Each structure stands twice: as C-alpha cells, then as structure tokens.
Amino acid sequence: MKLAFSTLGVPAMPLADVAALAAGTGYDGVELRTHPEEPVHPDLSAPERQRVRAEFARAGVEVLCLAGYVRVAAPGEDGPVLTGLDRLVRLAGDLGAPFVRVFPGAEGADPAEADAAAARRLGAAAETAAGLGVRILLETHDSHRTGADVSRVLGTVGHRHAGALWDVLHTWLGGEPPRTSAACLGPFLGYVQVKDVASAEDPAPVPLGTGVLPLAECLSLADGDGWVSWEYEKRWFKAAPELPGLLVAGREQLRSLR
Known part of the structure; x- marks a missing residue:
C-alpha cells in the first residue's frame, strides 16, 4: 500500500512545505487540489510547472493526483467541459501525475x-x-455518489484511461455497502480516498479511526498494493484539528487496517 494525503488538509501551505511534510511523516505522495486559488492550477506557465515537478522530486514525494473541479456530467455544451478536461490532463502530464480527479456534477x-x-x-x-x-x-460524489452510479458511466466509456476514484464517504452516505462499491468500482479503480466523520449529520473531519466510516472493510476489499489517500477537509471546516499533527498516527492507522 502506498499512502498520500490531500492538500485540502493543509490550506495555503507552500508547496515546498507540503513536500517536506509528506516526506517527513512517511507518506509516499500527495493529492494537489487544483484550483485558481491554489499554487497549482492549469494557468501555470511551463517554467512554473517544471519548478513544481522538481520540488516534489527533490523531496522524493510523488504527485499522485491533480484534484480538479471539472464536472463531466453537468448539463450544457460539451465544449467547455472538454476544454477543462484537456487543460487538467495536460497539466498532470507536465507534473508527472498519473491521475486527475473530476466530479460528476449533474x-x-x-x-x-x-x-x-x-x-x-x-x-x-x-x-x-x-x-x-x-x-x-x-469520483463517487454528488449526483453519482455510489459505485453503481460511477460504474454505469465508465462501463459505457470502455477506455482504460477513464477510471474511478472511490471516495468512501460518499458511497457510505449513498447507502451502498462497501462490498457492493468494491465490486462495482473494481474494474475501473484508480485508488481509494479515505476520510472519517463523526456521523452522517456532522461531516467535519475527525482523525482516522475515530469516526463512523467502515474504513477497515473498505480497505480490505481494495488492491493491497494500490494507493490510499487521506482527504482531510480542513479547508471547509476551520475548527477541525490541524492535519500535520495527525499525519503520523493516520499513517499507522491505515497500515493497521490492511
């Protein structure tokens, strides 16, 4: 198992510090939130892209995914969506990231x-x-929050380079048992994104293993050699504990579940 965390958990932290934090706490990679308000976004120049790639390479940390905000199922013309996808994918290619994340949004x-x-x-x-x-x-999210929803789309696409990101919170909120999610997403799965919350009514992030999500069951059903990324949504919940102090314990918790 290879471990990553999302920069949603460390809002406004400089990329050099993100890379150092990942390396220092034993994480193999990071998910970079890719948005105009973040250091990494599709408007970066070629030299800026080279610097980002070099920063993580120096730290020995992989850029696992660019977490973009393209909504591929949204109503409207295809053109703007395809342009957004193209820009995100080309940025990932320049940064050496194997994955980009998109939402359904329908x-x-x-x-x-x-x-x-x-x-x-x-x-x-x-x-x-x-x-x-x-x-x-x-990603299993919003209008397509279950594995069945996402697999229905991807089965139609039928292309190796269109896959699934299993956000375990959303499949759980959708009432889908982990075994069903894993069966639906297995043929398409890129990696698993974990988090934990106190309840369905309280989505504020809590340390892994202290909430209600069935993390052990979800991870037992996923590829033991694949990536698992912790998305700690500190950006949206200012009162949540700071992520850096939780990372080592979170790493050990995830390893204990596999």
Whole structure:
C-alpha cells in the first residue's frame, strides 16, 4: 500500500512545505487540489510547472493526483467541459501525475442524459490522457455518489484511461455497502480516498479511526498494493484539528487496517 494525503488538509501551505511534510511523516505522495486559488492550477506557465515537478522530486514525494473541479456530467455544451478536461490532463502530464480527479456534477439533471454526457466527454478526453500517461478518475460524489452510479458511466466509456476514484464517504452516505462499491468500482479503480466523520449529520473531519466510516472493510476489499489517500477537509471546516499533527498516527492507522 502506498499512502498520500490531500492538500485540502493543509490550506495555503507552500508547496515546498507540503513536500517536506509528506516526506517527513512517511507518506509516499500527495493529492494537489487544483484550483485558481491554489499554487497549482492549469494557468501555470511551463517554467512554473517544471519548478513544481522538481520540488516534489527533490523531496522524493510523488504527485499522485491533480484534484480538479471539472464536472463531466453537468448539463450544457460539451465544449467547455472538454476544454477543462484537456487543460487538467495536460497539466498532470507536465507534473508527472498519473491521475486527475473530476466530479460528476449533474444534480437535478435527467439521469440518462447525465450518464450519456459524462461517458461521451470522458471517452473524448481519454485518448489525450492515454498519450500523456494520465488516467481521468470520476469520483463517487454528488449526483453519482455510489459505485453503481460511477460504474454505469465508465462501463459505457470502455477506455482504460477513464477510471474511478472511490471516495468512501460518499458511497457510505449513498447507502451502498462497501462490498457492493468494491465490486462495482473494481474494474475501473484508480485508488481509494479515505476520510472519517463523526456521523452522517456532522461531516467535519475527525482523525482516522475515530469516526463512523467502515474504513477497515473498505480497505480490505481494495488492491493491497494500490494507493490510499487521506482527504482531510480542513479547508471547509476551520475548527477541525490541524492535519500535520495527525499525519503520523493516520499513517499507522491505515497500515493497521490492511
């Protein structure tokens, strides 16, 4: 098992410090939140991209994923979505990241139309992604929060470079048993994203193993040699404990579950 954490847990931390934190606490990689307010975003120049890649290489830390905000099932024209996908995938190629994260984003839309739009757009972008050695991962989230929802789209795409990101919180909130999620997502799975919360009504992050999510069961069903990333959503919950002080204990907790 290889471990990563998301920069959602360390908002506003300089990239050099993120890389040093990962290396110093025994994590193999990081998920970089990729948004205009963050240090990493698609408008970076070529020299800036080279510097980001070099920063993590010096620390011996992998950039696992660029966590983007493209909504592939959203209503509307394909053009803006395809442009967003292309920019995100090319940024990942320049940074050496094997994965990019995208959302469904089809709340309120006709389900069949949303599935078709997502499959069409992912299929179109997958060829570019393949040429750059990048996989586009559709996260279990919002309108497609279960493994069954995401696998329904990816089964239509049928391309190796369009896969799934299993966010265990959302499949749990969707009422889907871990065994069902794993069975649905297994053929497409890029990696597993973990977190923990006190209850379905209180989504504030808590240290791994102190909440209600069935982490042990989820991880027992995933590839033992794959990546597991801890998304600690400190950015959205200012009162939550700081992530850096939790990382070592979180690492040990995750290793104890496999």
